Amino acid sequence: MSSLPLPRGIDTHRVLELIDPDKDADGLHPTNLGRLVLRIAEPVESSLPCTPKGIIELIERHGVDLAGKHVVVVGRGTTVGRSIGLLLTRKDVNATVTLCHTGTADLASHTRTADVIVAAAGVPGIITGDMVKDGAVLVDVGVSRVTDPETGKSKVAGDIAADAVERSSWYSPNPGGVGPMTRAMLLANVVEACERKAGIR
């Protein structure tokens, strides 16, 4: 079981490729990600990336139907932004997805039209109230270390500002939201891999 990010000086790409795709708990082996690219309607019979899988499970379990929704993903990191669109645009989820990033010319023009925003930029409070439409679903996956002005201590901050949360119909904070879902999906991937090996899945 790998854990990203790996320490500096270690070639992440090389390590990922050394994992047996059949034992890939993270769902980050290139062969497994590529299988996901190629499958639009068919089941993906290998591990899916944990955080994207956890985000979709979290949203759908709370009764938000993603079919036909416009999801704007902010941030093109490996663990969320580069792969969640591949899951969201499969026929079983059927969302329309826009991927924004540091090269996006006018971020607010995209987020303002979004039914759902998945914020994974790692920029504290980058999603502000004026960038969100009323009733939007907000999922914060941004992780930044900031200094708390009251206590002077270091703490984790998300991407979504408080005034954006006020306009949302449903909100998953960070910390306290998606993190445990990632770990739950990691365990689900292990169980599913065992079931496939035992021929009972």
Add this chain to the structure above:
Amino acid sequence: MSSLPLPRGIDTHRVLELIDPDKDADGLHPTNLGRLVLRIAEPVESSLPCTPKGIIELIERHGVDLAGKHVVVVGRGTTVGRSIGLLLTRKDVNATVTLCHTGTADLASHTRTADVIVAAAGVPGIITGDMVKDGAVLVDVGVSRVTDPETGKSKVAGDIAADAVERSSWYSPNPGGVGPMTRAMLLANVVEACERKAGIR
């Protein structure tokens, strides 16, 4: 060298996985597509999917800078829609990408804001003039067989209607546009794979 679509009754996924990723001229082996998912800024040292690679080369060679542009891709097929966003959102291209498909609630609301539309739906004339902003760049990759009303003969039709073309600043038709680029990229992939094997790339 594979060629998609394969005849009916043949499992495309199984055939693709039997190709040696180092000899994958199409750039459609899952391991190679997955490597592309994982690489945002670093060079991808394996074959890239031919049609997406050809589309980007075609646009950029005609002097259209894609950095900061909003590209709307219509259609989630394996050879274009599922993979072109992975190339367009890499740092070396740096476009913002929306993937629309048959499950998209309001297609026109997305295409109307697009700087560039890549139409790969396979629905003749699905992109009409009222769905396009003035000066948009239009790339037709849709392939449909229709009957010519004048001759009664079968012919290939693209996704982009004539009134949409009138509003565009630049247009690549189909047939007559991307097709030969796909084949050029197929040959480029072969040469690059040979160079990698010989240690000169």
